[in-house]
Amino acid sequence: MPDPLAGDRPTLEAVAARAGVSRATVSRVVNGGDGVRAPLAEKVRTAIRDLGYVPNPAARTLVTRRTGAVAVVVAEPEARIFADPFFSRQIRGISRELTAHDTQLVLMLVEGREDYPRIGRYLAGGHVDGALAFSLHADDPLPGITRAAGLPTVFGGRPGWTSTGPADGGVTYVDADNRGGARDAVRYLLARGRRSVAHISGPLDQTSAADRLGGYRDVLPDGDPGLVAEGDFTPSGGARAMAALLERRPGLDAVFAANDLMATGALRVLRERGRSVPADVALVGFDDAEVARTADPPLTTVRQDIEGMGRTMARLLLDRLAPAGARPGRPPAPVVTPTVLVPRASA
Amino acid sequence: MPDPLAGDRPTLEAVAARAGVSRATVSRVVNGGDGVRAPLAEKVRTAIRDLGYVPNPAARTLVTRRTGAVAVVVAEPEARIFADPFFSRQIRGISRELTAHDTQLVLMLVEGREDYPRIGRYLAGGHVDGALAFSLHADDPLPGITRAAGLPTVFGGRPGWTSTGPADGGVTYVDADNRGGARDAVRYLLARGRRSVAHISGPLDQTSAADRLGGYRDVLPDGDPGLVAEGDFTPSGGARAMAALLERRPGLDAVFAANDLMATGALRVLRERGRSVPADVALVGFDDAEVARTADPPLTTVRQDIEGMGRTMARLLLDRLAPAGARPGRPPAPVVTPTVLVPRASA
């Protein structure tokens, strides 16, 4: 039994010697064993076990030109990632799918613009086979970087620039049906008899926020602009927006918040101002985060399958990384996943 | 058949040819340029720029036997990671420190016991130079795995087994002063005149939870056992524990919860039961999570520098990975970081 602490790991050569075969045969056994007669293969496997042989990934990568790893780039402009379980859930989905395909996850947190050169160098450096990126802002340089690096990339959330430029083609992303989900939320409030439905939006340079506002306006095309306030996806931002709305439109009887965290902030302000939820004001959130269940009252909200979106992102990327034979010629089309309204006590 | 995915990148050889020097000289320039005359080095750098040369990390790893990457292993037995910002903050600290040292972060999420063989294979496979691990449970197999793999490892939180076995030596970990912080919290409550101080603990197979309970008992060695209830670090677990405590000891006038999330659950139950906070019952949490600030009332809590702990973990590991010359011979001793009580409205 070899001493792992010695640091001298057995090589293909050592296994070959012990099994009395050539390196090529050992390599074949290690990689599936096709075209090796059963008894010989068994002898090789025994030698591998005896020696505790593990393939050297660097040597393998050098010749195959595949690393078996993908980068996950997360921009966190306002450290929002730490308050919002969104990214964590998505990363869990990604991790599961990658793990199922023996692919490693290299996590890169972007703290600010100054990080992008470094990230670009890394992505262009051959460390990873592809990238998953969360493109949050309209002016995010990441799409350009991965394109320049020629690195297969799948985005989480619709990148802002696909809406403006004509070059929508070729960009693969996975997004929830933010617009449709928002429409459902507003229609639900109207169906419950609410007449003055306000909206607390997210930061409008993020497509998810813009799309949810779009859904709200789809249903209320002639709505009062004073009933819309911009938040920042945080509880305190939601609280500020709610306060502003009550100031401007004291008579409002419903609020659709663009995420659950802002809804909790709104809830606090409503209570402080003596408004009962849902009796005086009905409240609907978005995400179905855990806080939606634990809020008091529990929040009616729009659920999106965050973990599933992460898994889908990973799967699309892995498809593009497949052996040239069975690979889609063109980048796959965007995937928009459905949402579902979850009625609870708040509306 | 050529794979269109494989871009043909320039090699050291190509740069050497263009600059009219040998590969060795180019290599020297790439790795710091020591011992190369300035004009020559400049010529090489120009060639590098012109060709857009980037070193091949696999080839480099093959000969240097260093990957420039470390694994971060996160066990998430109950998906707690997604409700609790603790891990996210710690990972941010880790990421910052690693980035500053050109080291990549390979994230591995552990979903269950069945994942450990795979993780072990990976850690023993030479993919990474070291590992950071969060050892949550007393029976966690991770310490054994990394030791068997001979992989330098730093733990986040005191591993359970260091308290039991005699082999405490050699284990490097970073932990907050959970016990001291808990003592501060309880003493604070007593100093404010509270007489019946309850404790909502975390899962007691986690050392952080056990240590906080230990601090509580340090201050109240003869305390009523009925004043302690075990939670699970989630809001609903805190709510359940709070309900049980009120059932058993209706007269309690203070609660120290082992984390802020459980404190919010306790807060909800106290309100439901008509207890005013802090007038009837004073409440102290632990962590100083964002929710402590946004709770109503804001929570008095024990702050730990989570991000700093992450940075410290990474730094300790990088020290052990340093070139043999300036490396500590023995694994560094554990680091226990201080906590500080943050008074707010809840106590």
Place this chain on the structure above:
DNA sequence: TTGTAGGCGTTATCAT
């Protein structure tokens, strides 16, 4: 200071 040459451990292309 610069160049030469060998080897890191694997896969893949040939023969046999």
Place this chain on the structure above:
DNA sequence: ATGATAACGCCTACAA
């Protein structure tokens, strides 16, 4: 079906 053997791209004694 199996075995030689040549890459893969880089670092590093060692030689000049």
